[in-house]
Amino acid sequence: MRRTRRIRAIVAVSATMVLAAGMAVAISTSANAATTLGAAAAQSGRYFGAATNSFMLNRQPHATVLNREFNSIVAENEMKWYHTEPNQNQFNFTAGDQLIAHARARGMTVRGHTLVWHAQQPAWAENMSGTALRNAMINHINRVAGHWRGQIHSWDVVNEAFADGGSGARRDSNLQRTGNDWIEVAFRTARAADPGAKLCYNDYNTDGINAKSTAIYNMVRDFKARGVPIDCVGLQSHLGTTLDPTYQQNIQRFADLGVDVQITELDIQQGANQANMYGQVTRACLAVARCTGITVWGVLDPDSWRTGANPLLFDGNGNKKPAYDAVLNALNAGGNNPPPPTTAPPPVTTPPPSGGGCSASVSLNSWNGGFVATVRVTAGSSAINGWRVRLTVPSGATVTGSWNANRSGNTGAVDWTNVDYNGRVAAGQSTEFGFQATGNGSIPTPSCTAS
DSSP states (O other): OOTTOOOOOOOOOOOOOOSSSSSSOOOOOOTTOOSSHHHHHHTTTOEEEEEEOGGGTTOTTHHHHHHHHOSEEEESSTTSHHHHOSBTTBOOOHHHHHHHHHHHHTTOEEEEEEEEESSSOOHHHHTOOHHHHHHHHHHHHHHHHHHTTTTOSEEEEEEOOBOSSSSOOBOOOTTGGGOTTHHHHHHHHHHHHOTTSEEEEEESSOSSSSHHHHHHHHHHHHHHHHTOOOOEEEEOOEEOSSOOTTHHHHHHHHHTTTOEEEEEEEEEOOSTTHHHHHHHHHHHHHTSTTEEEEEESOSBGGGOSSTTTOOSSBOTTSOBOHHHHHHHHHHHHTTTOOOOOOOOOOOOOOOOOSSSSEEEEEEEEEETTEEEEEEEEEEOSSOBSOEEEEEEOOTTOEEEEEESSEEEOSSSEEEEEOOTTSSOBOTTOEEEEEEEEESOOOOOOOEEEEO
């Protein structure tokens, strides 16, 4: 995931190939077989995408291959924090807008990459910590996901938050040091900012069942149990010369949790086994109904961050490599296992009050000894420029963390006020804030006062 071409060691697992026997299957002889990767993937309701940048959209032969072969694109760099918010509260969406316009004009979907990552942060965020960084992260998600609301198929909400090695621990980072709930907060904020997008967690060295992928699995299972909005898991799949024999099993176990799986950054070191491995990865995805798409991390070999590895499907002149045929064959042969129609849940709607002012409603996701509350603030028949919500925390409960609002106190009657980016709400529209608390009980309907 180093789009700045810093080479990361690829974990090559020596193991017997059990996902498919022999070399890539022979080319289909069906007269109806699709002739491009995107069209072949679409036969089973999937996408086959590529990473690119706005400055490459007219670069040949990159552009010709991109436009012909793929039905999805992802920004290699141009939707990351350092690019979209180079100075705090000064946003730059130009490059991302160009990519989205290019995709929409050609019927492609767009993956969003990435809202929050410990790397490639702007310098001002790198120098932040604690509450200031937490609030900056929330603001960034709201502004970026909100700008492209309704235009992104899937967001990599959080990227690479788990450490390598056998510990299964979270990666130490400035974000992790804001509190262990930061990933949950990021997903809840993203859901409010772009309710129609799939929300994904994305990481590398998770290509089989290992300590790192199991730690992510446990996080996703916990999120699903507590109602934290997560829709998909991204397996980057920067591969060497062998494929972990539990690759498909790993995809399946995530799917069994009720989330989609996406192969998000596929590239495979060139060598005698490259074509076979590309075919294996494609067939593994097709074998799991909830594996909904594959993205290769670049179009032509010279585009790749893995300098000299030639890990993509086309050479520098745009010629198809044997790996391309292996993928196209697999897509055409395996196009009868469509993913289920799993879309992100629609936003909860609250009827606006009949007059001016605002109303508030609350929903709880509870467990024994704690809960997360989501509070929706809805403007009435006129726009509001600020709001104050008062709610009563259950007796014995204590607020331990919150997002998208300022608060006074943590027990009893607590007042919440808007932050600088969510005070203005159009007539009949809504915004959300939330908090986590220890304890149990219910919350009466909050009161809302507009300003």
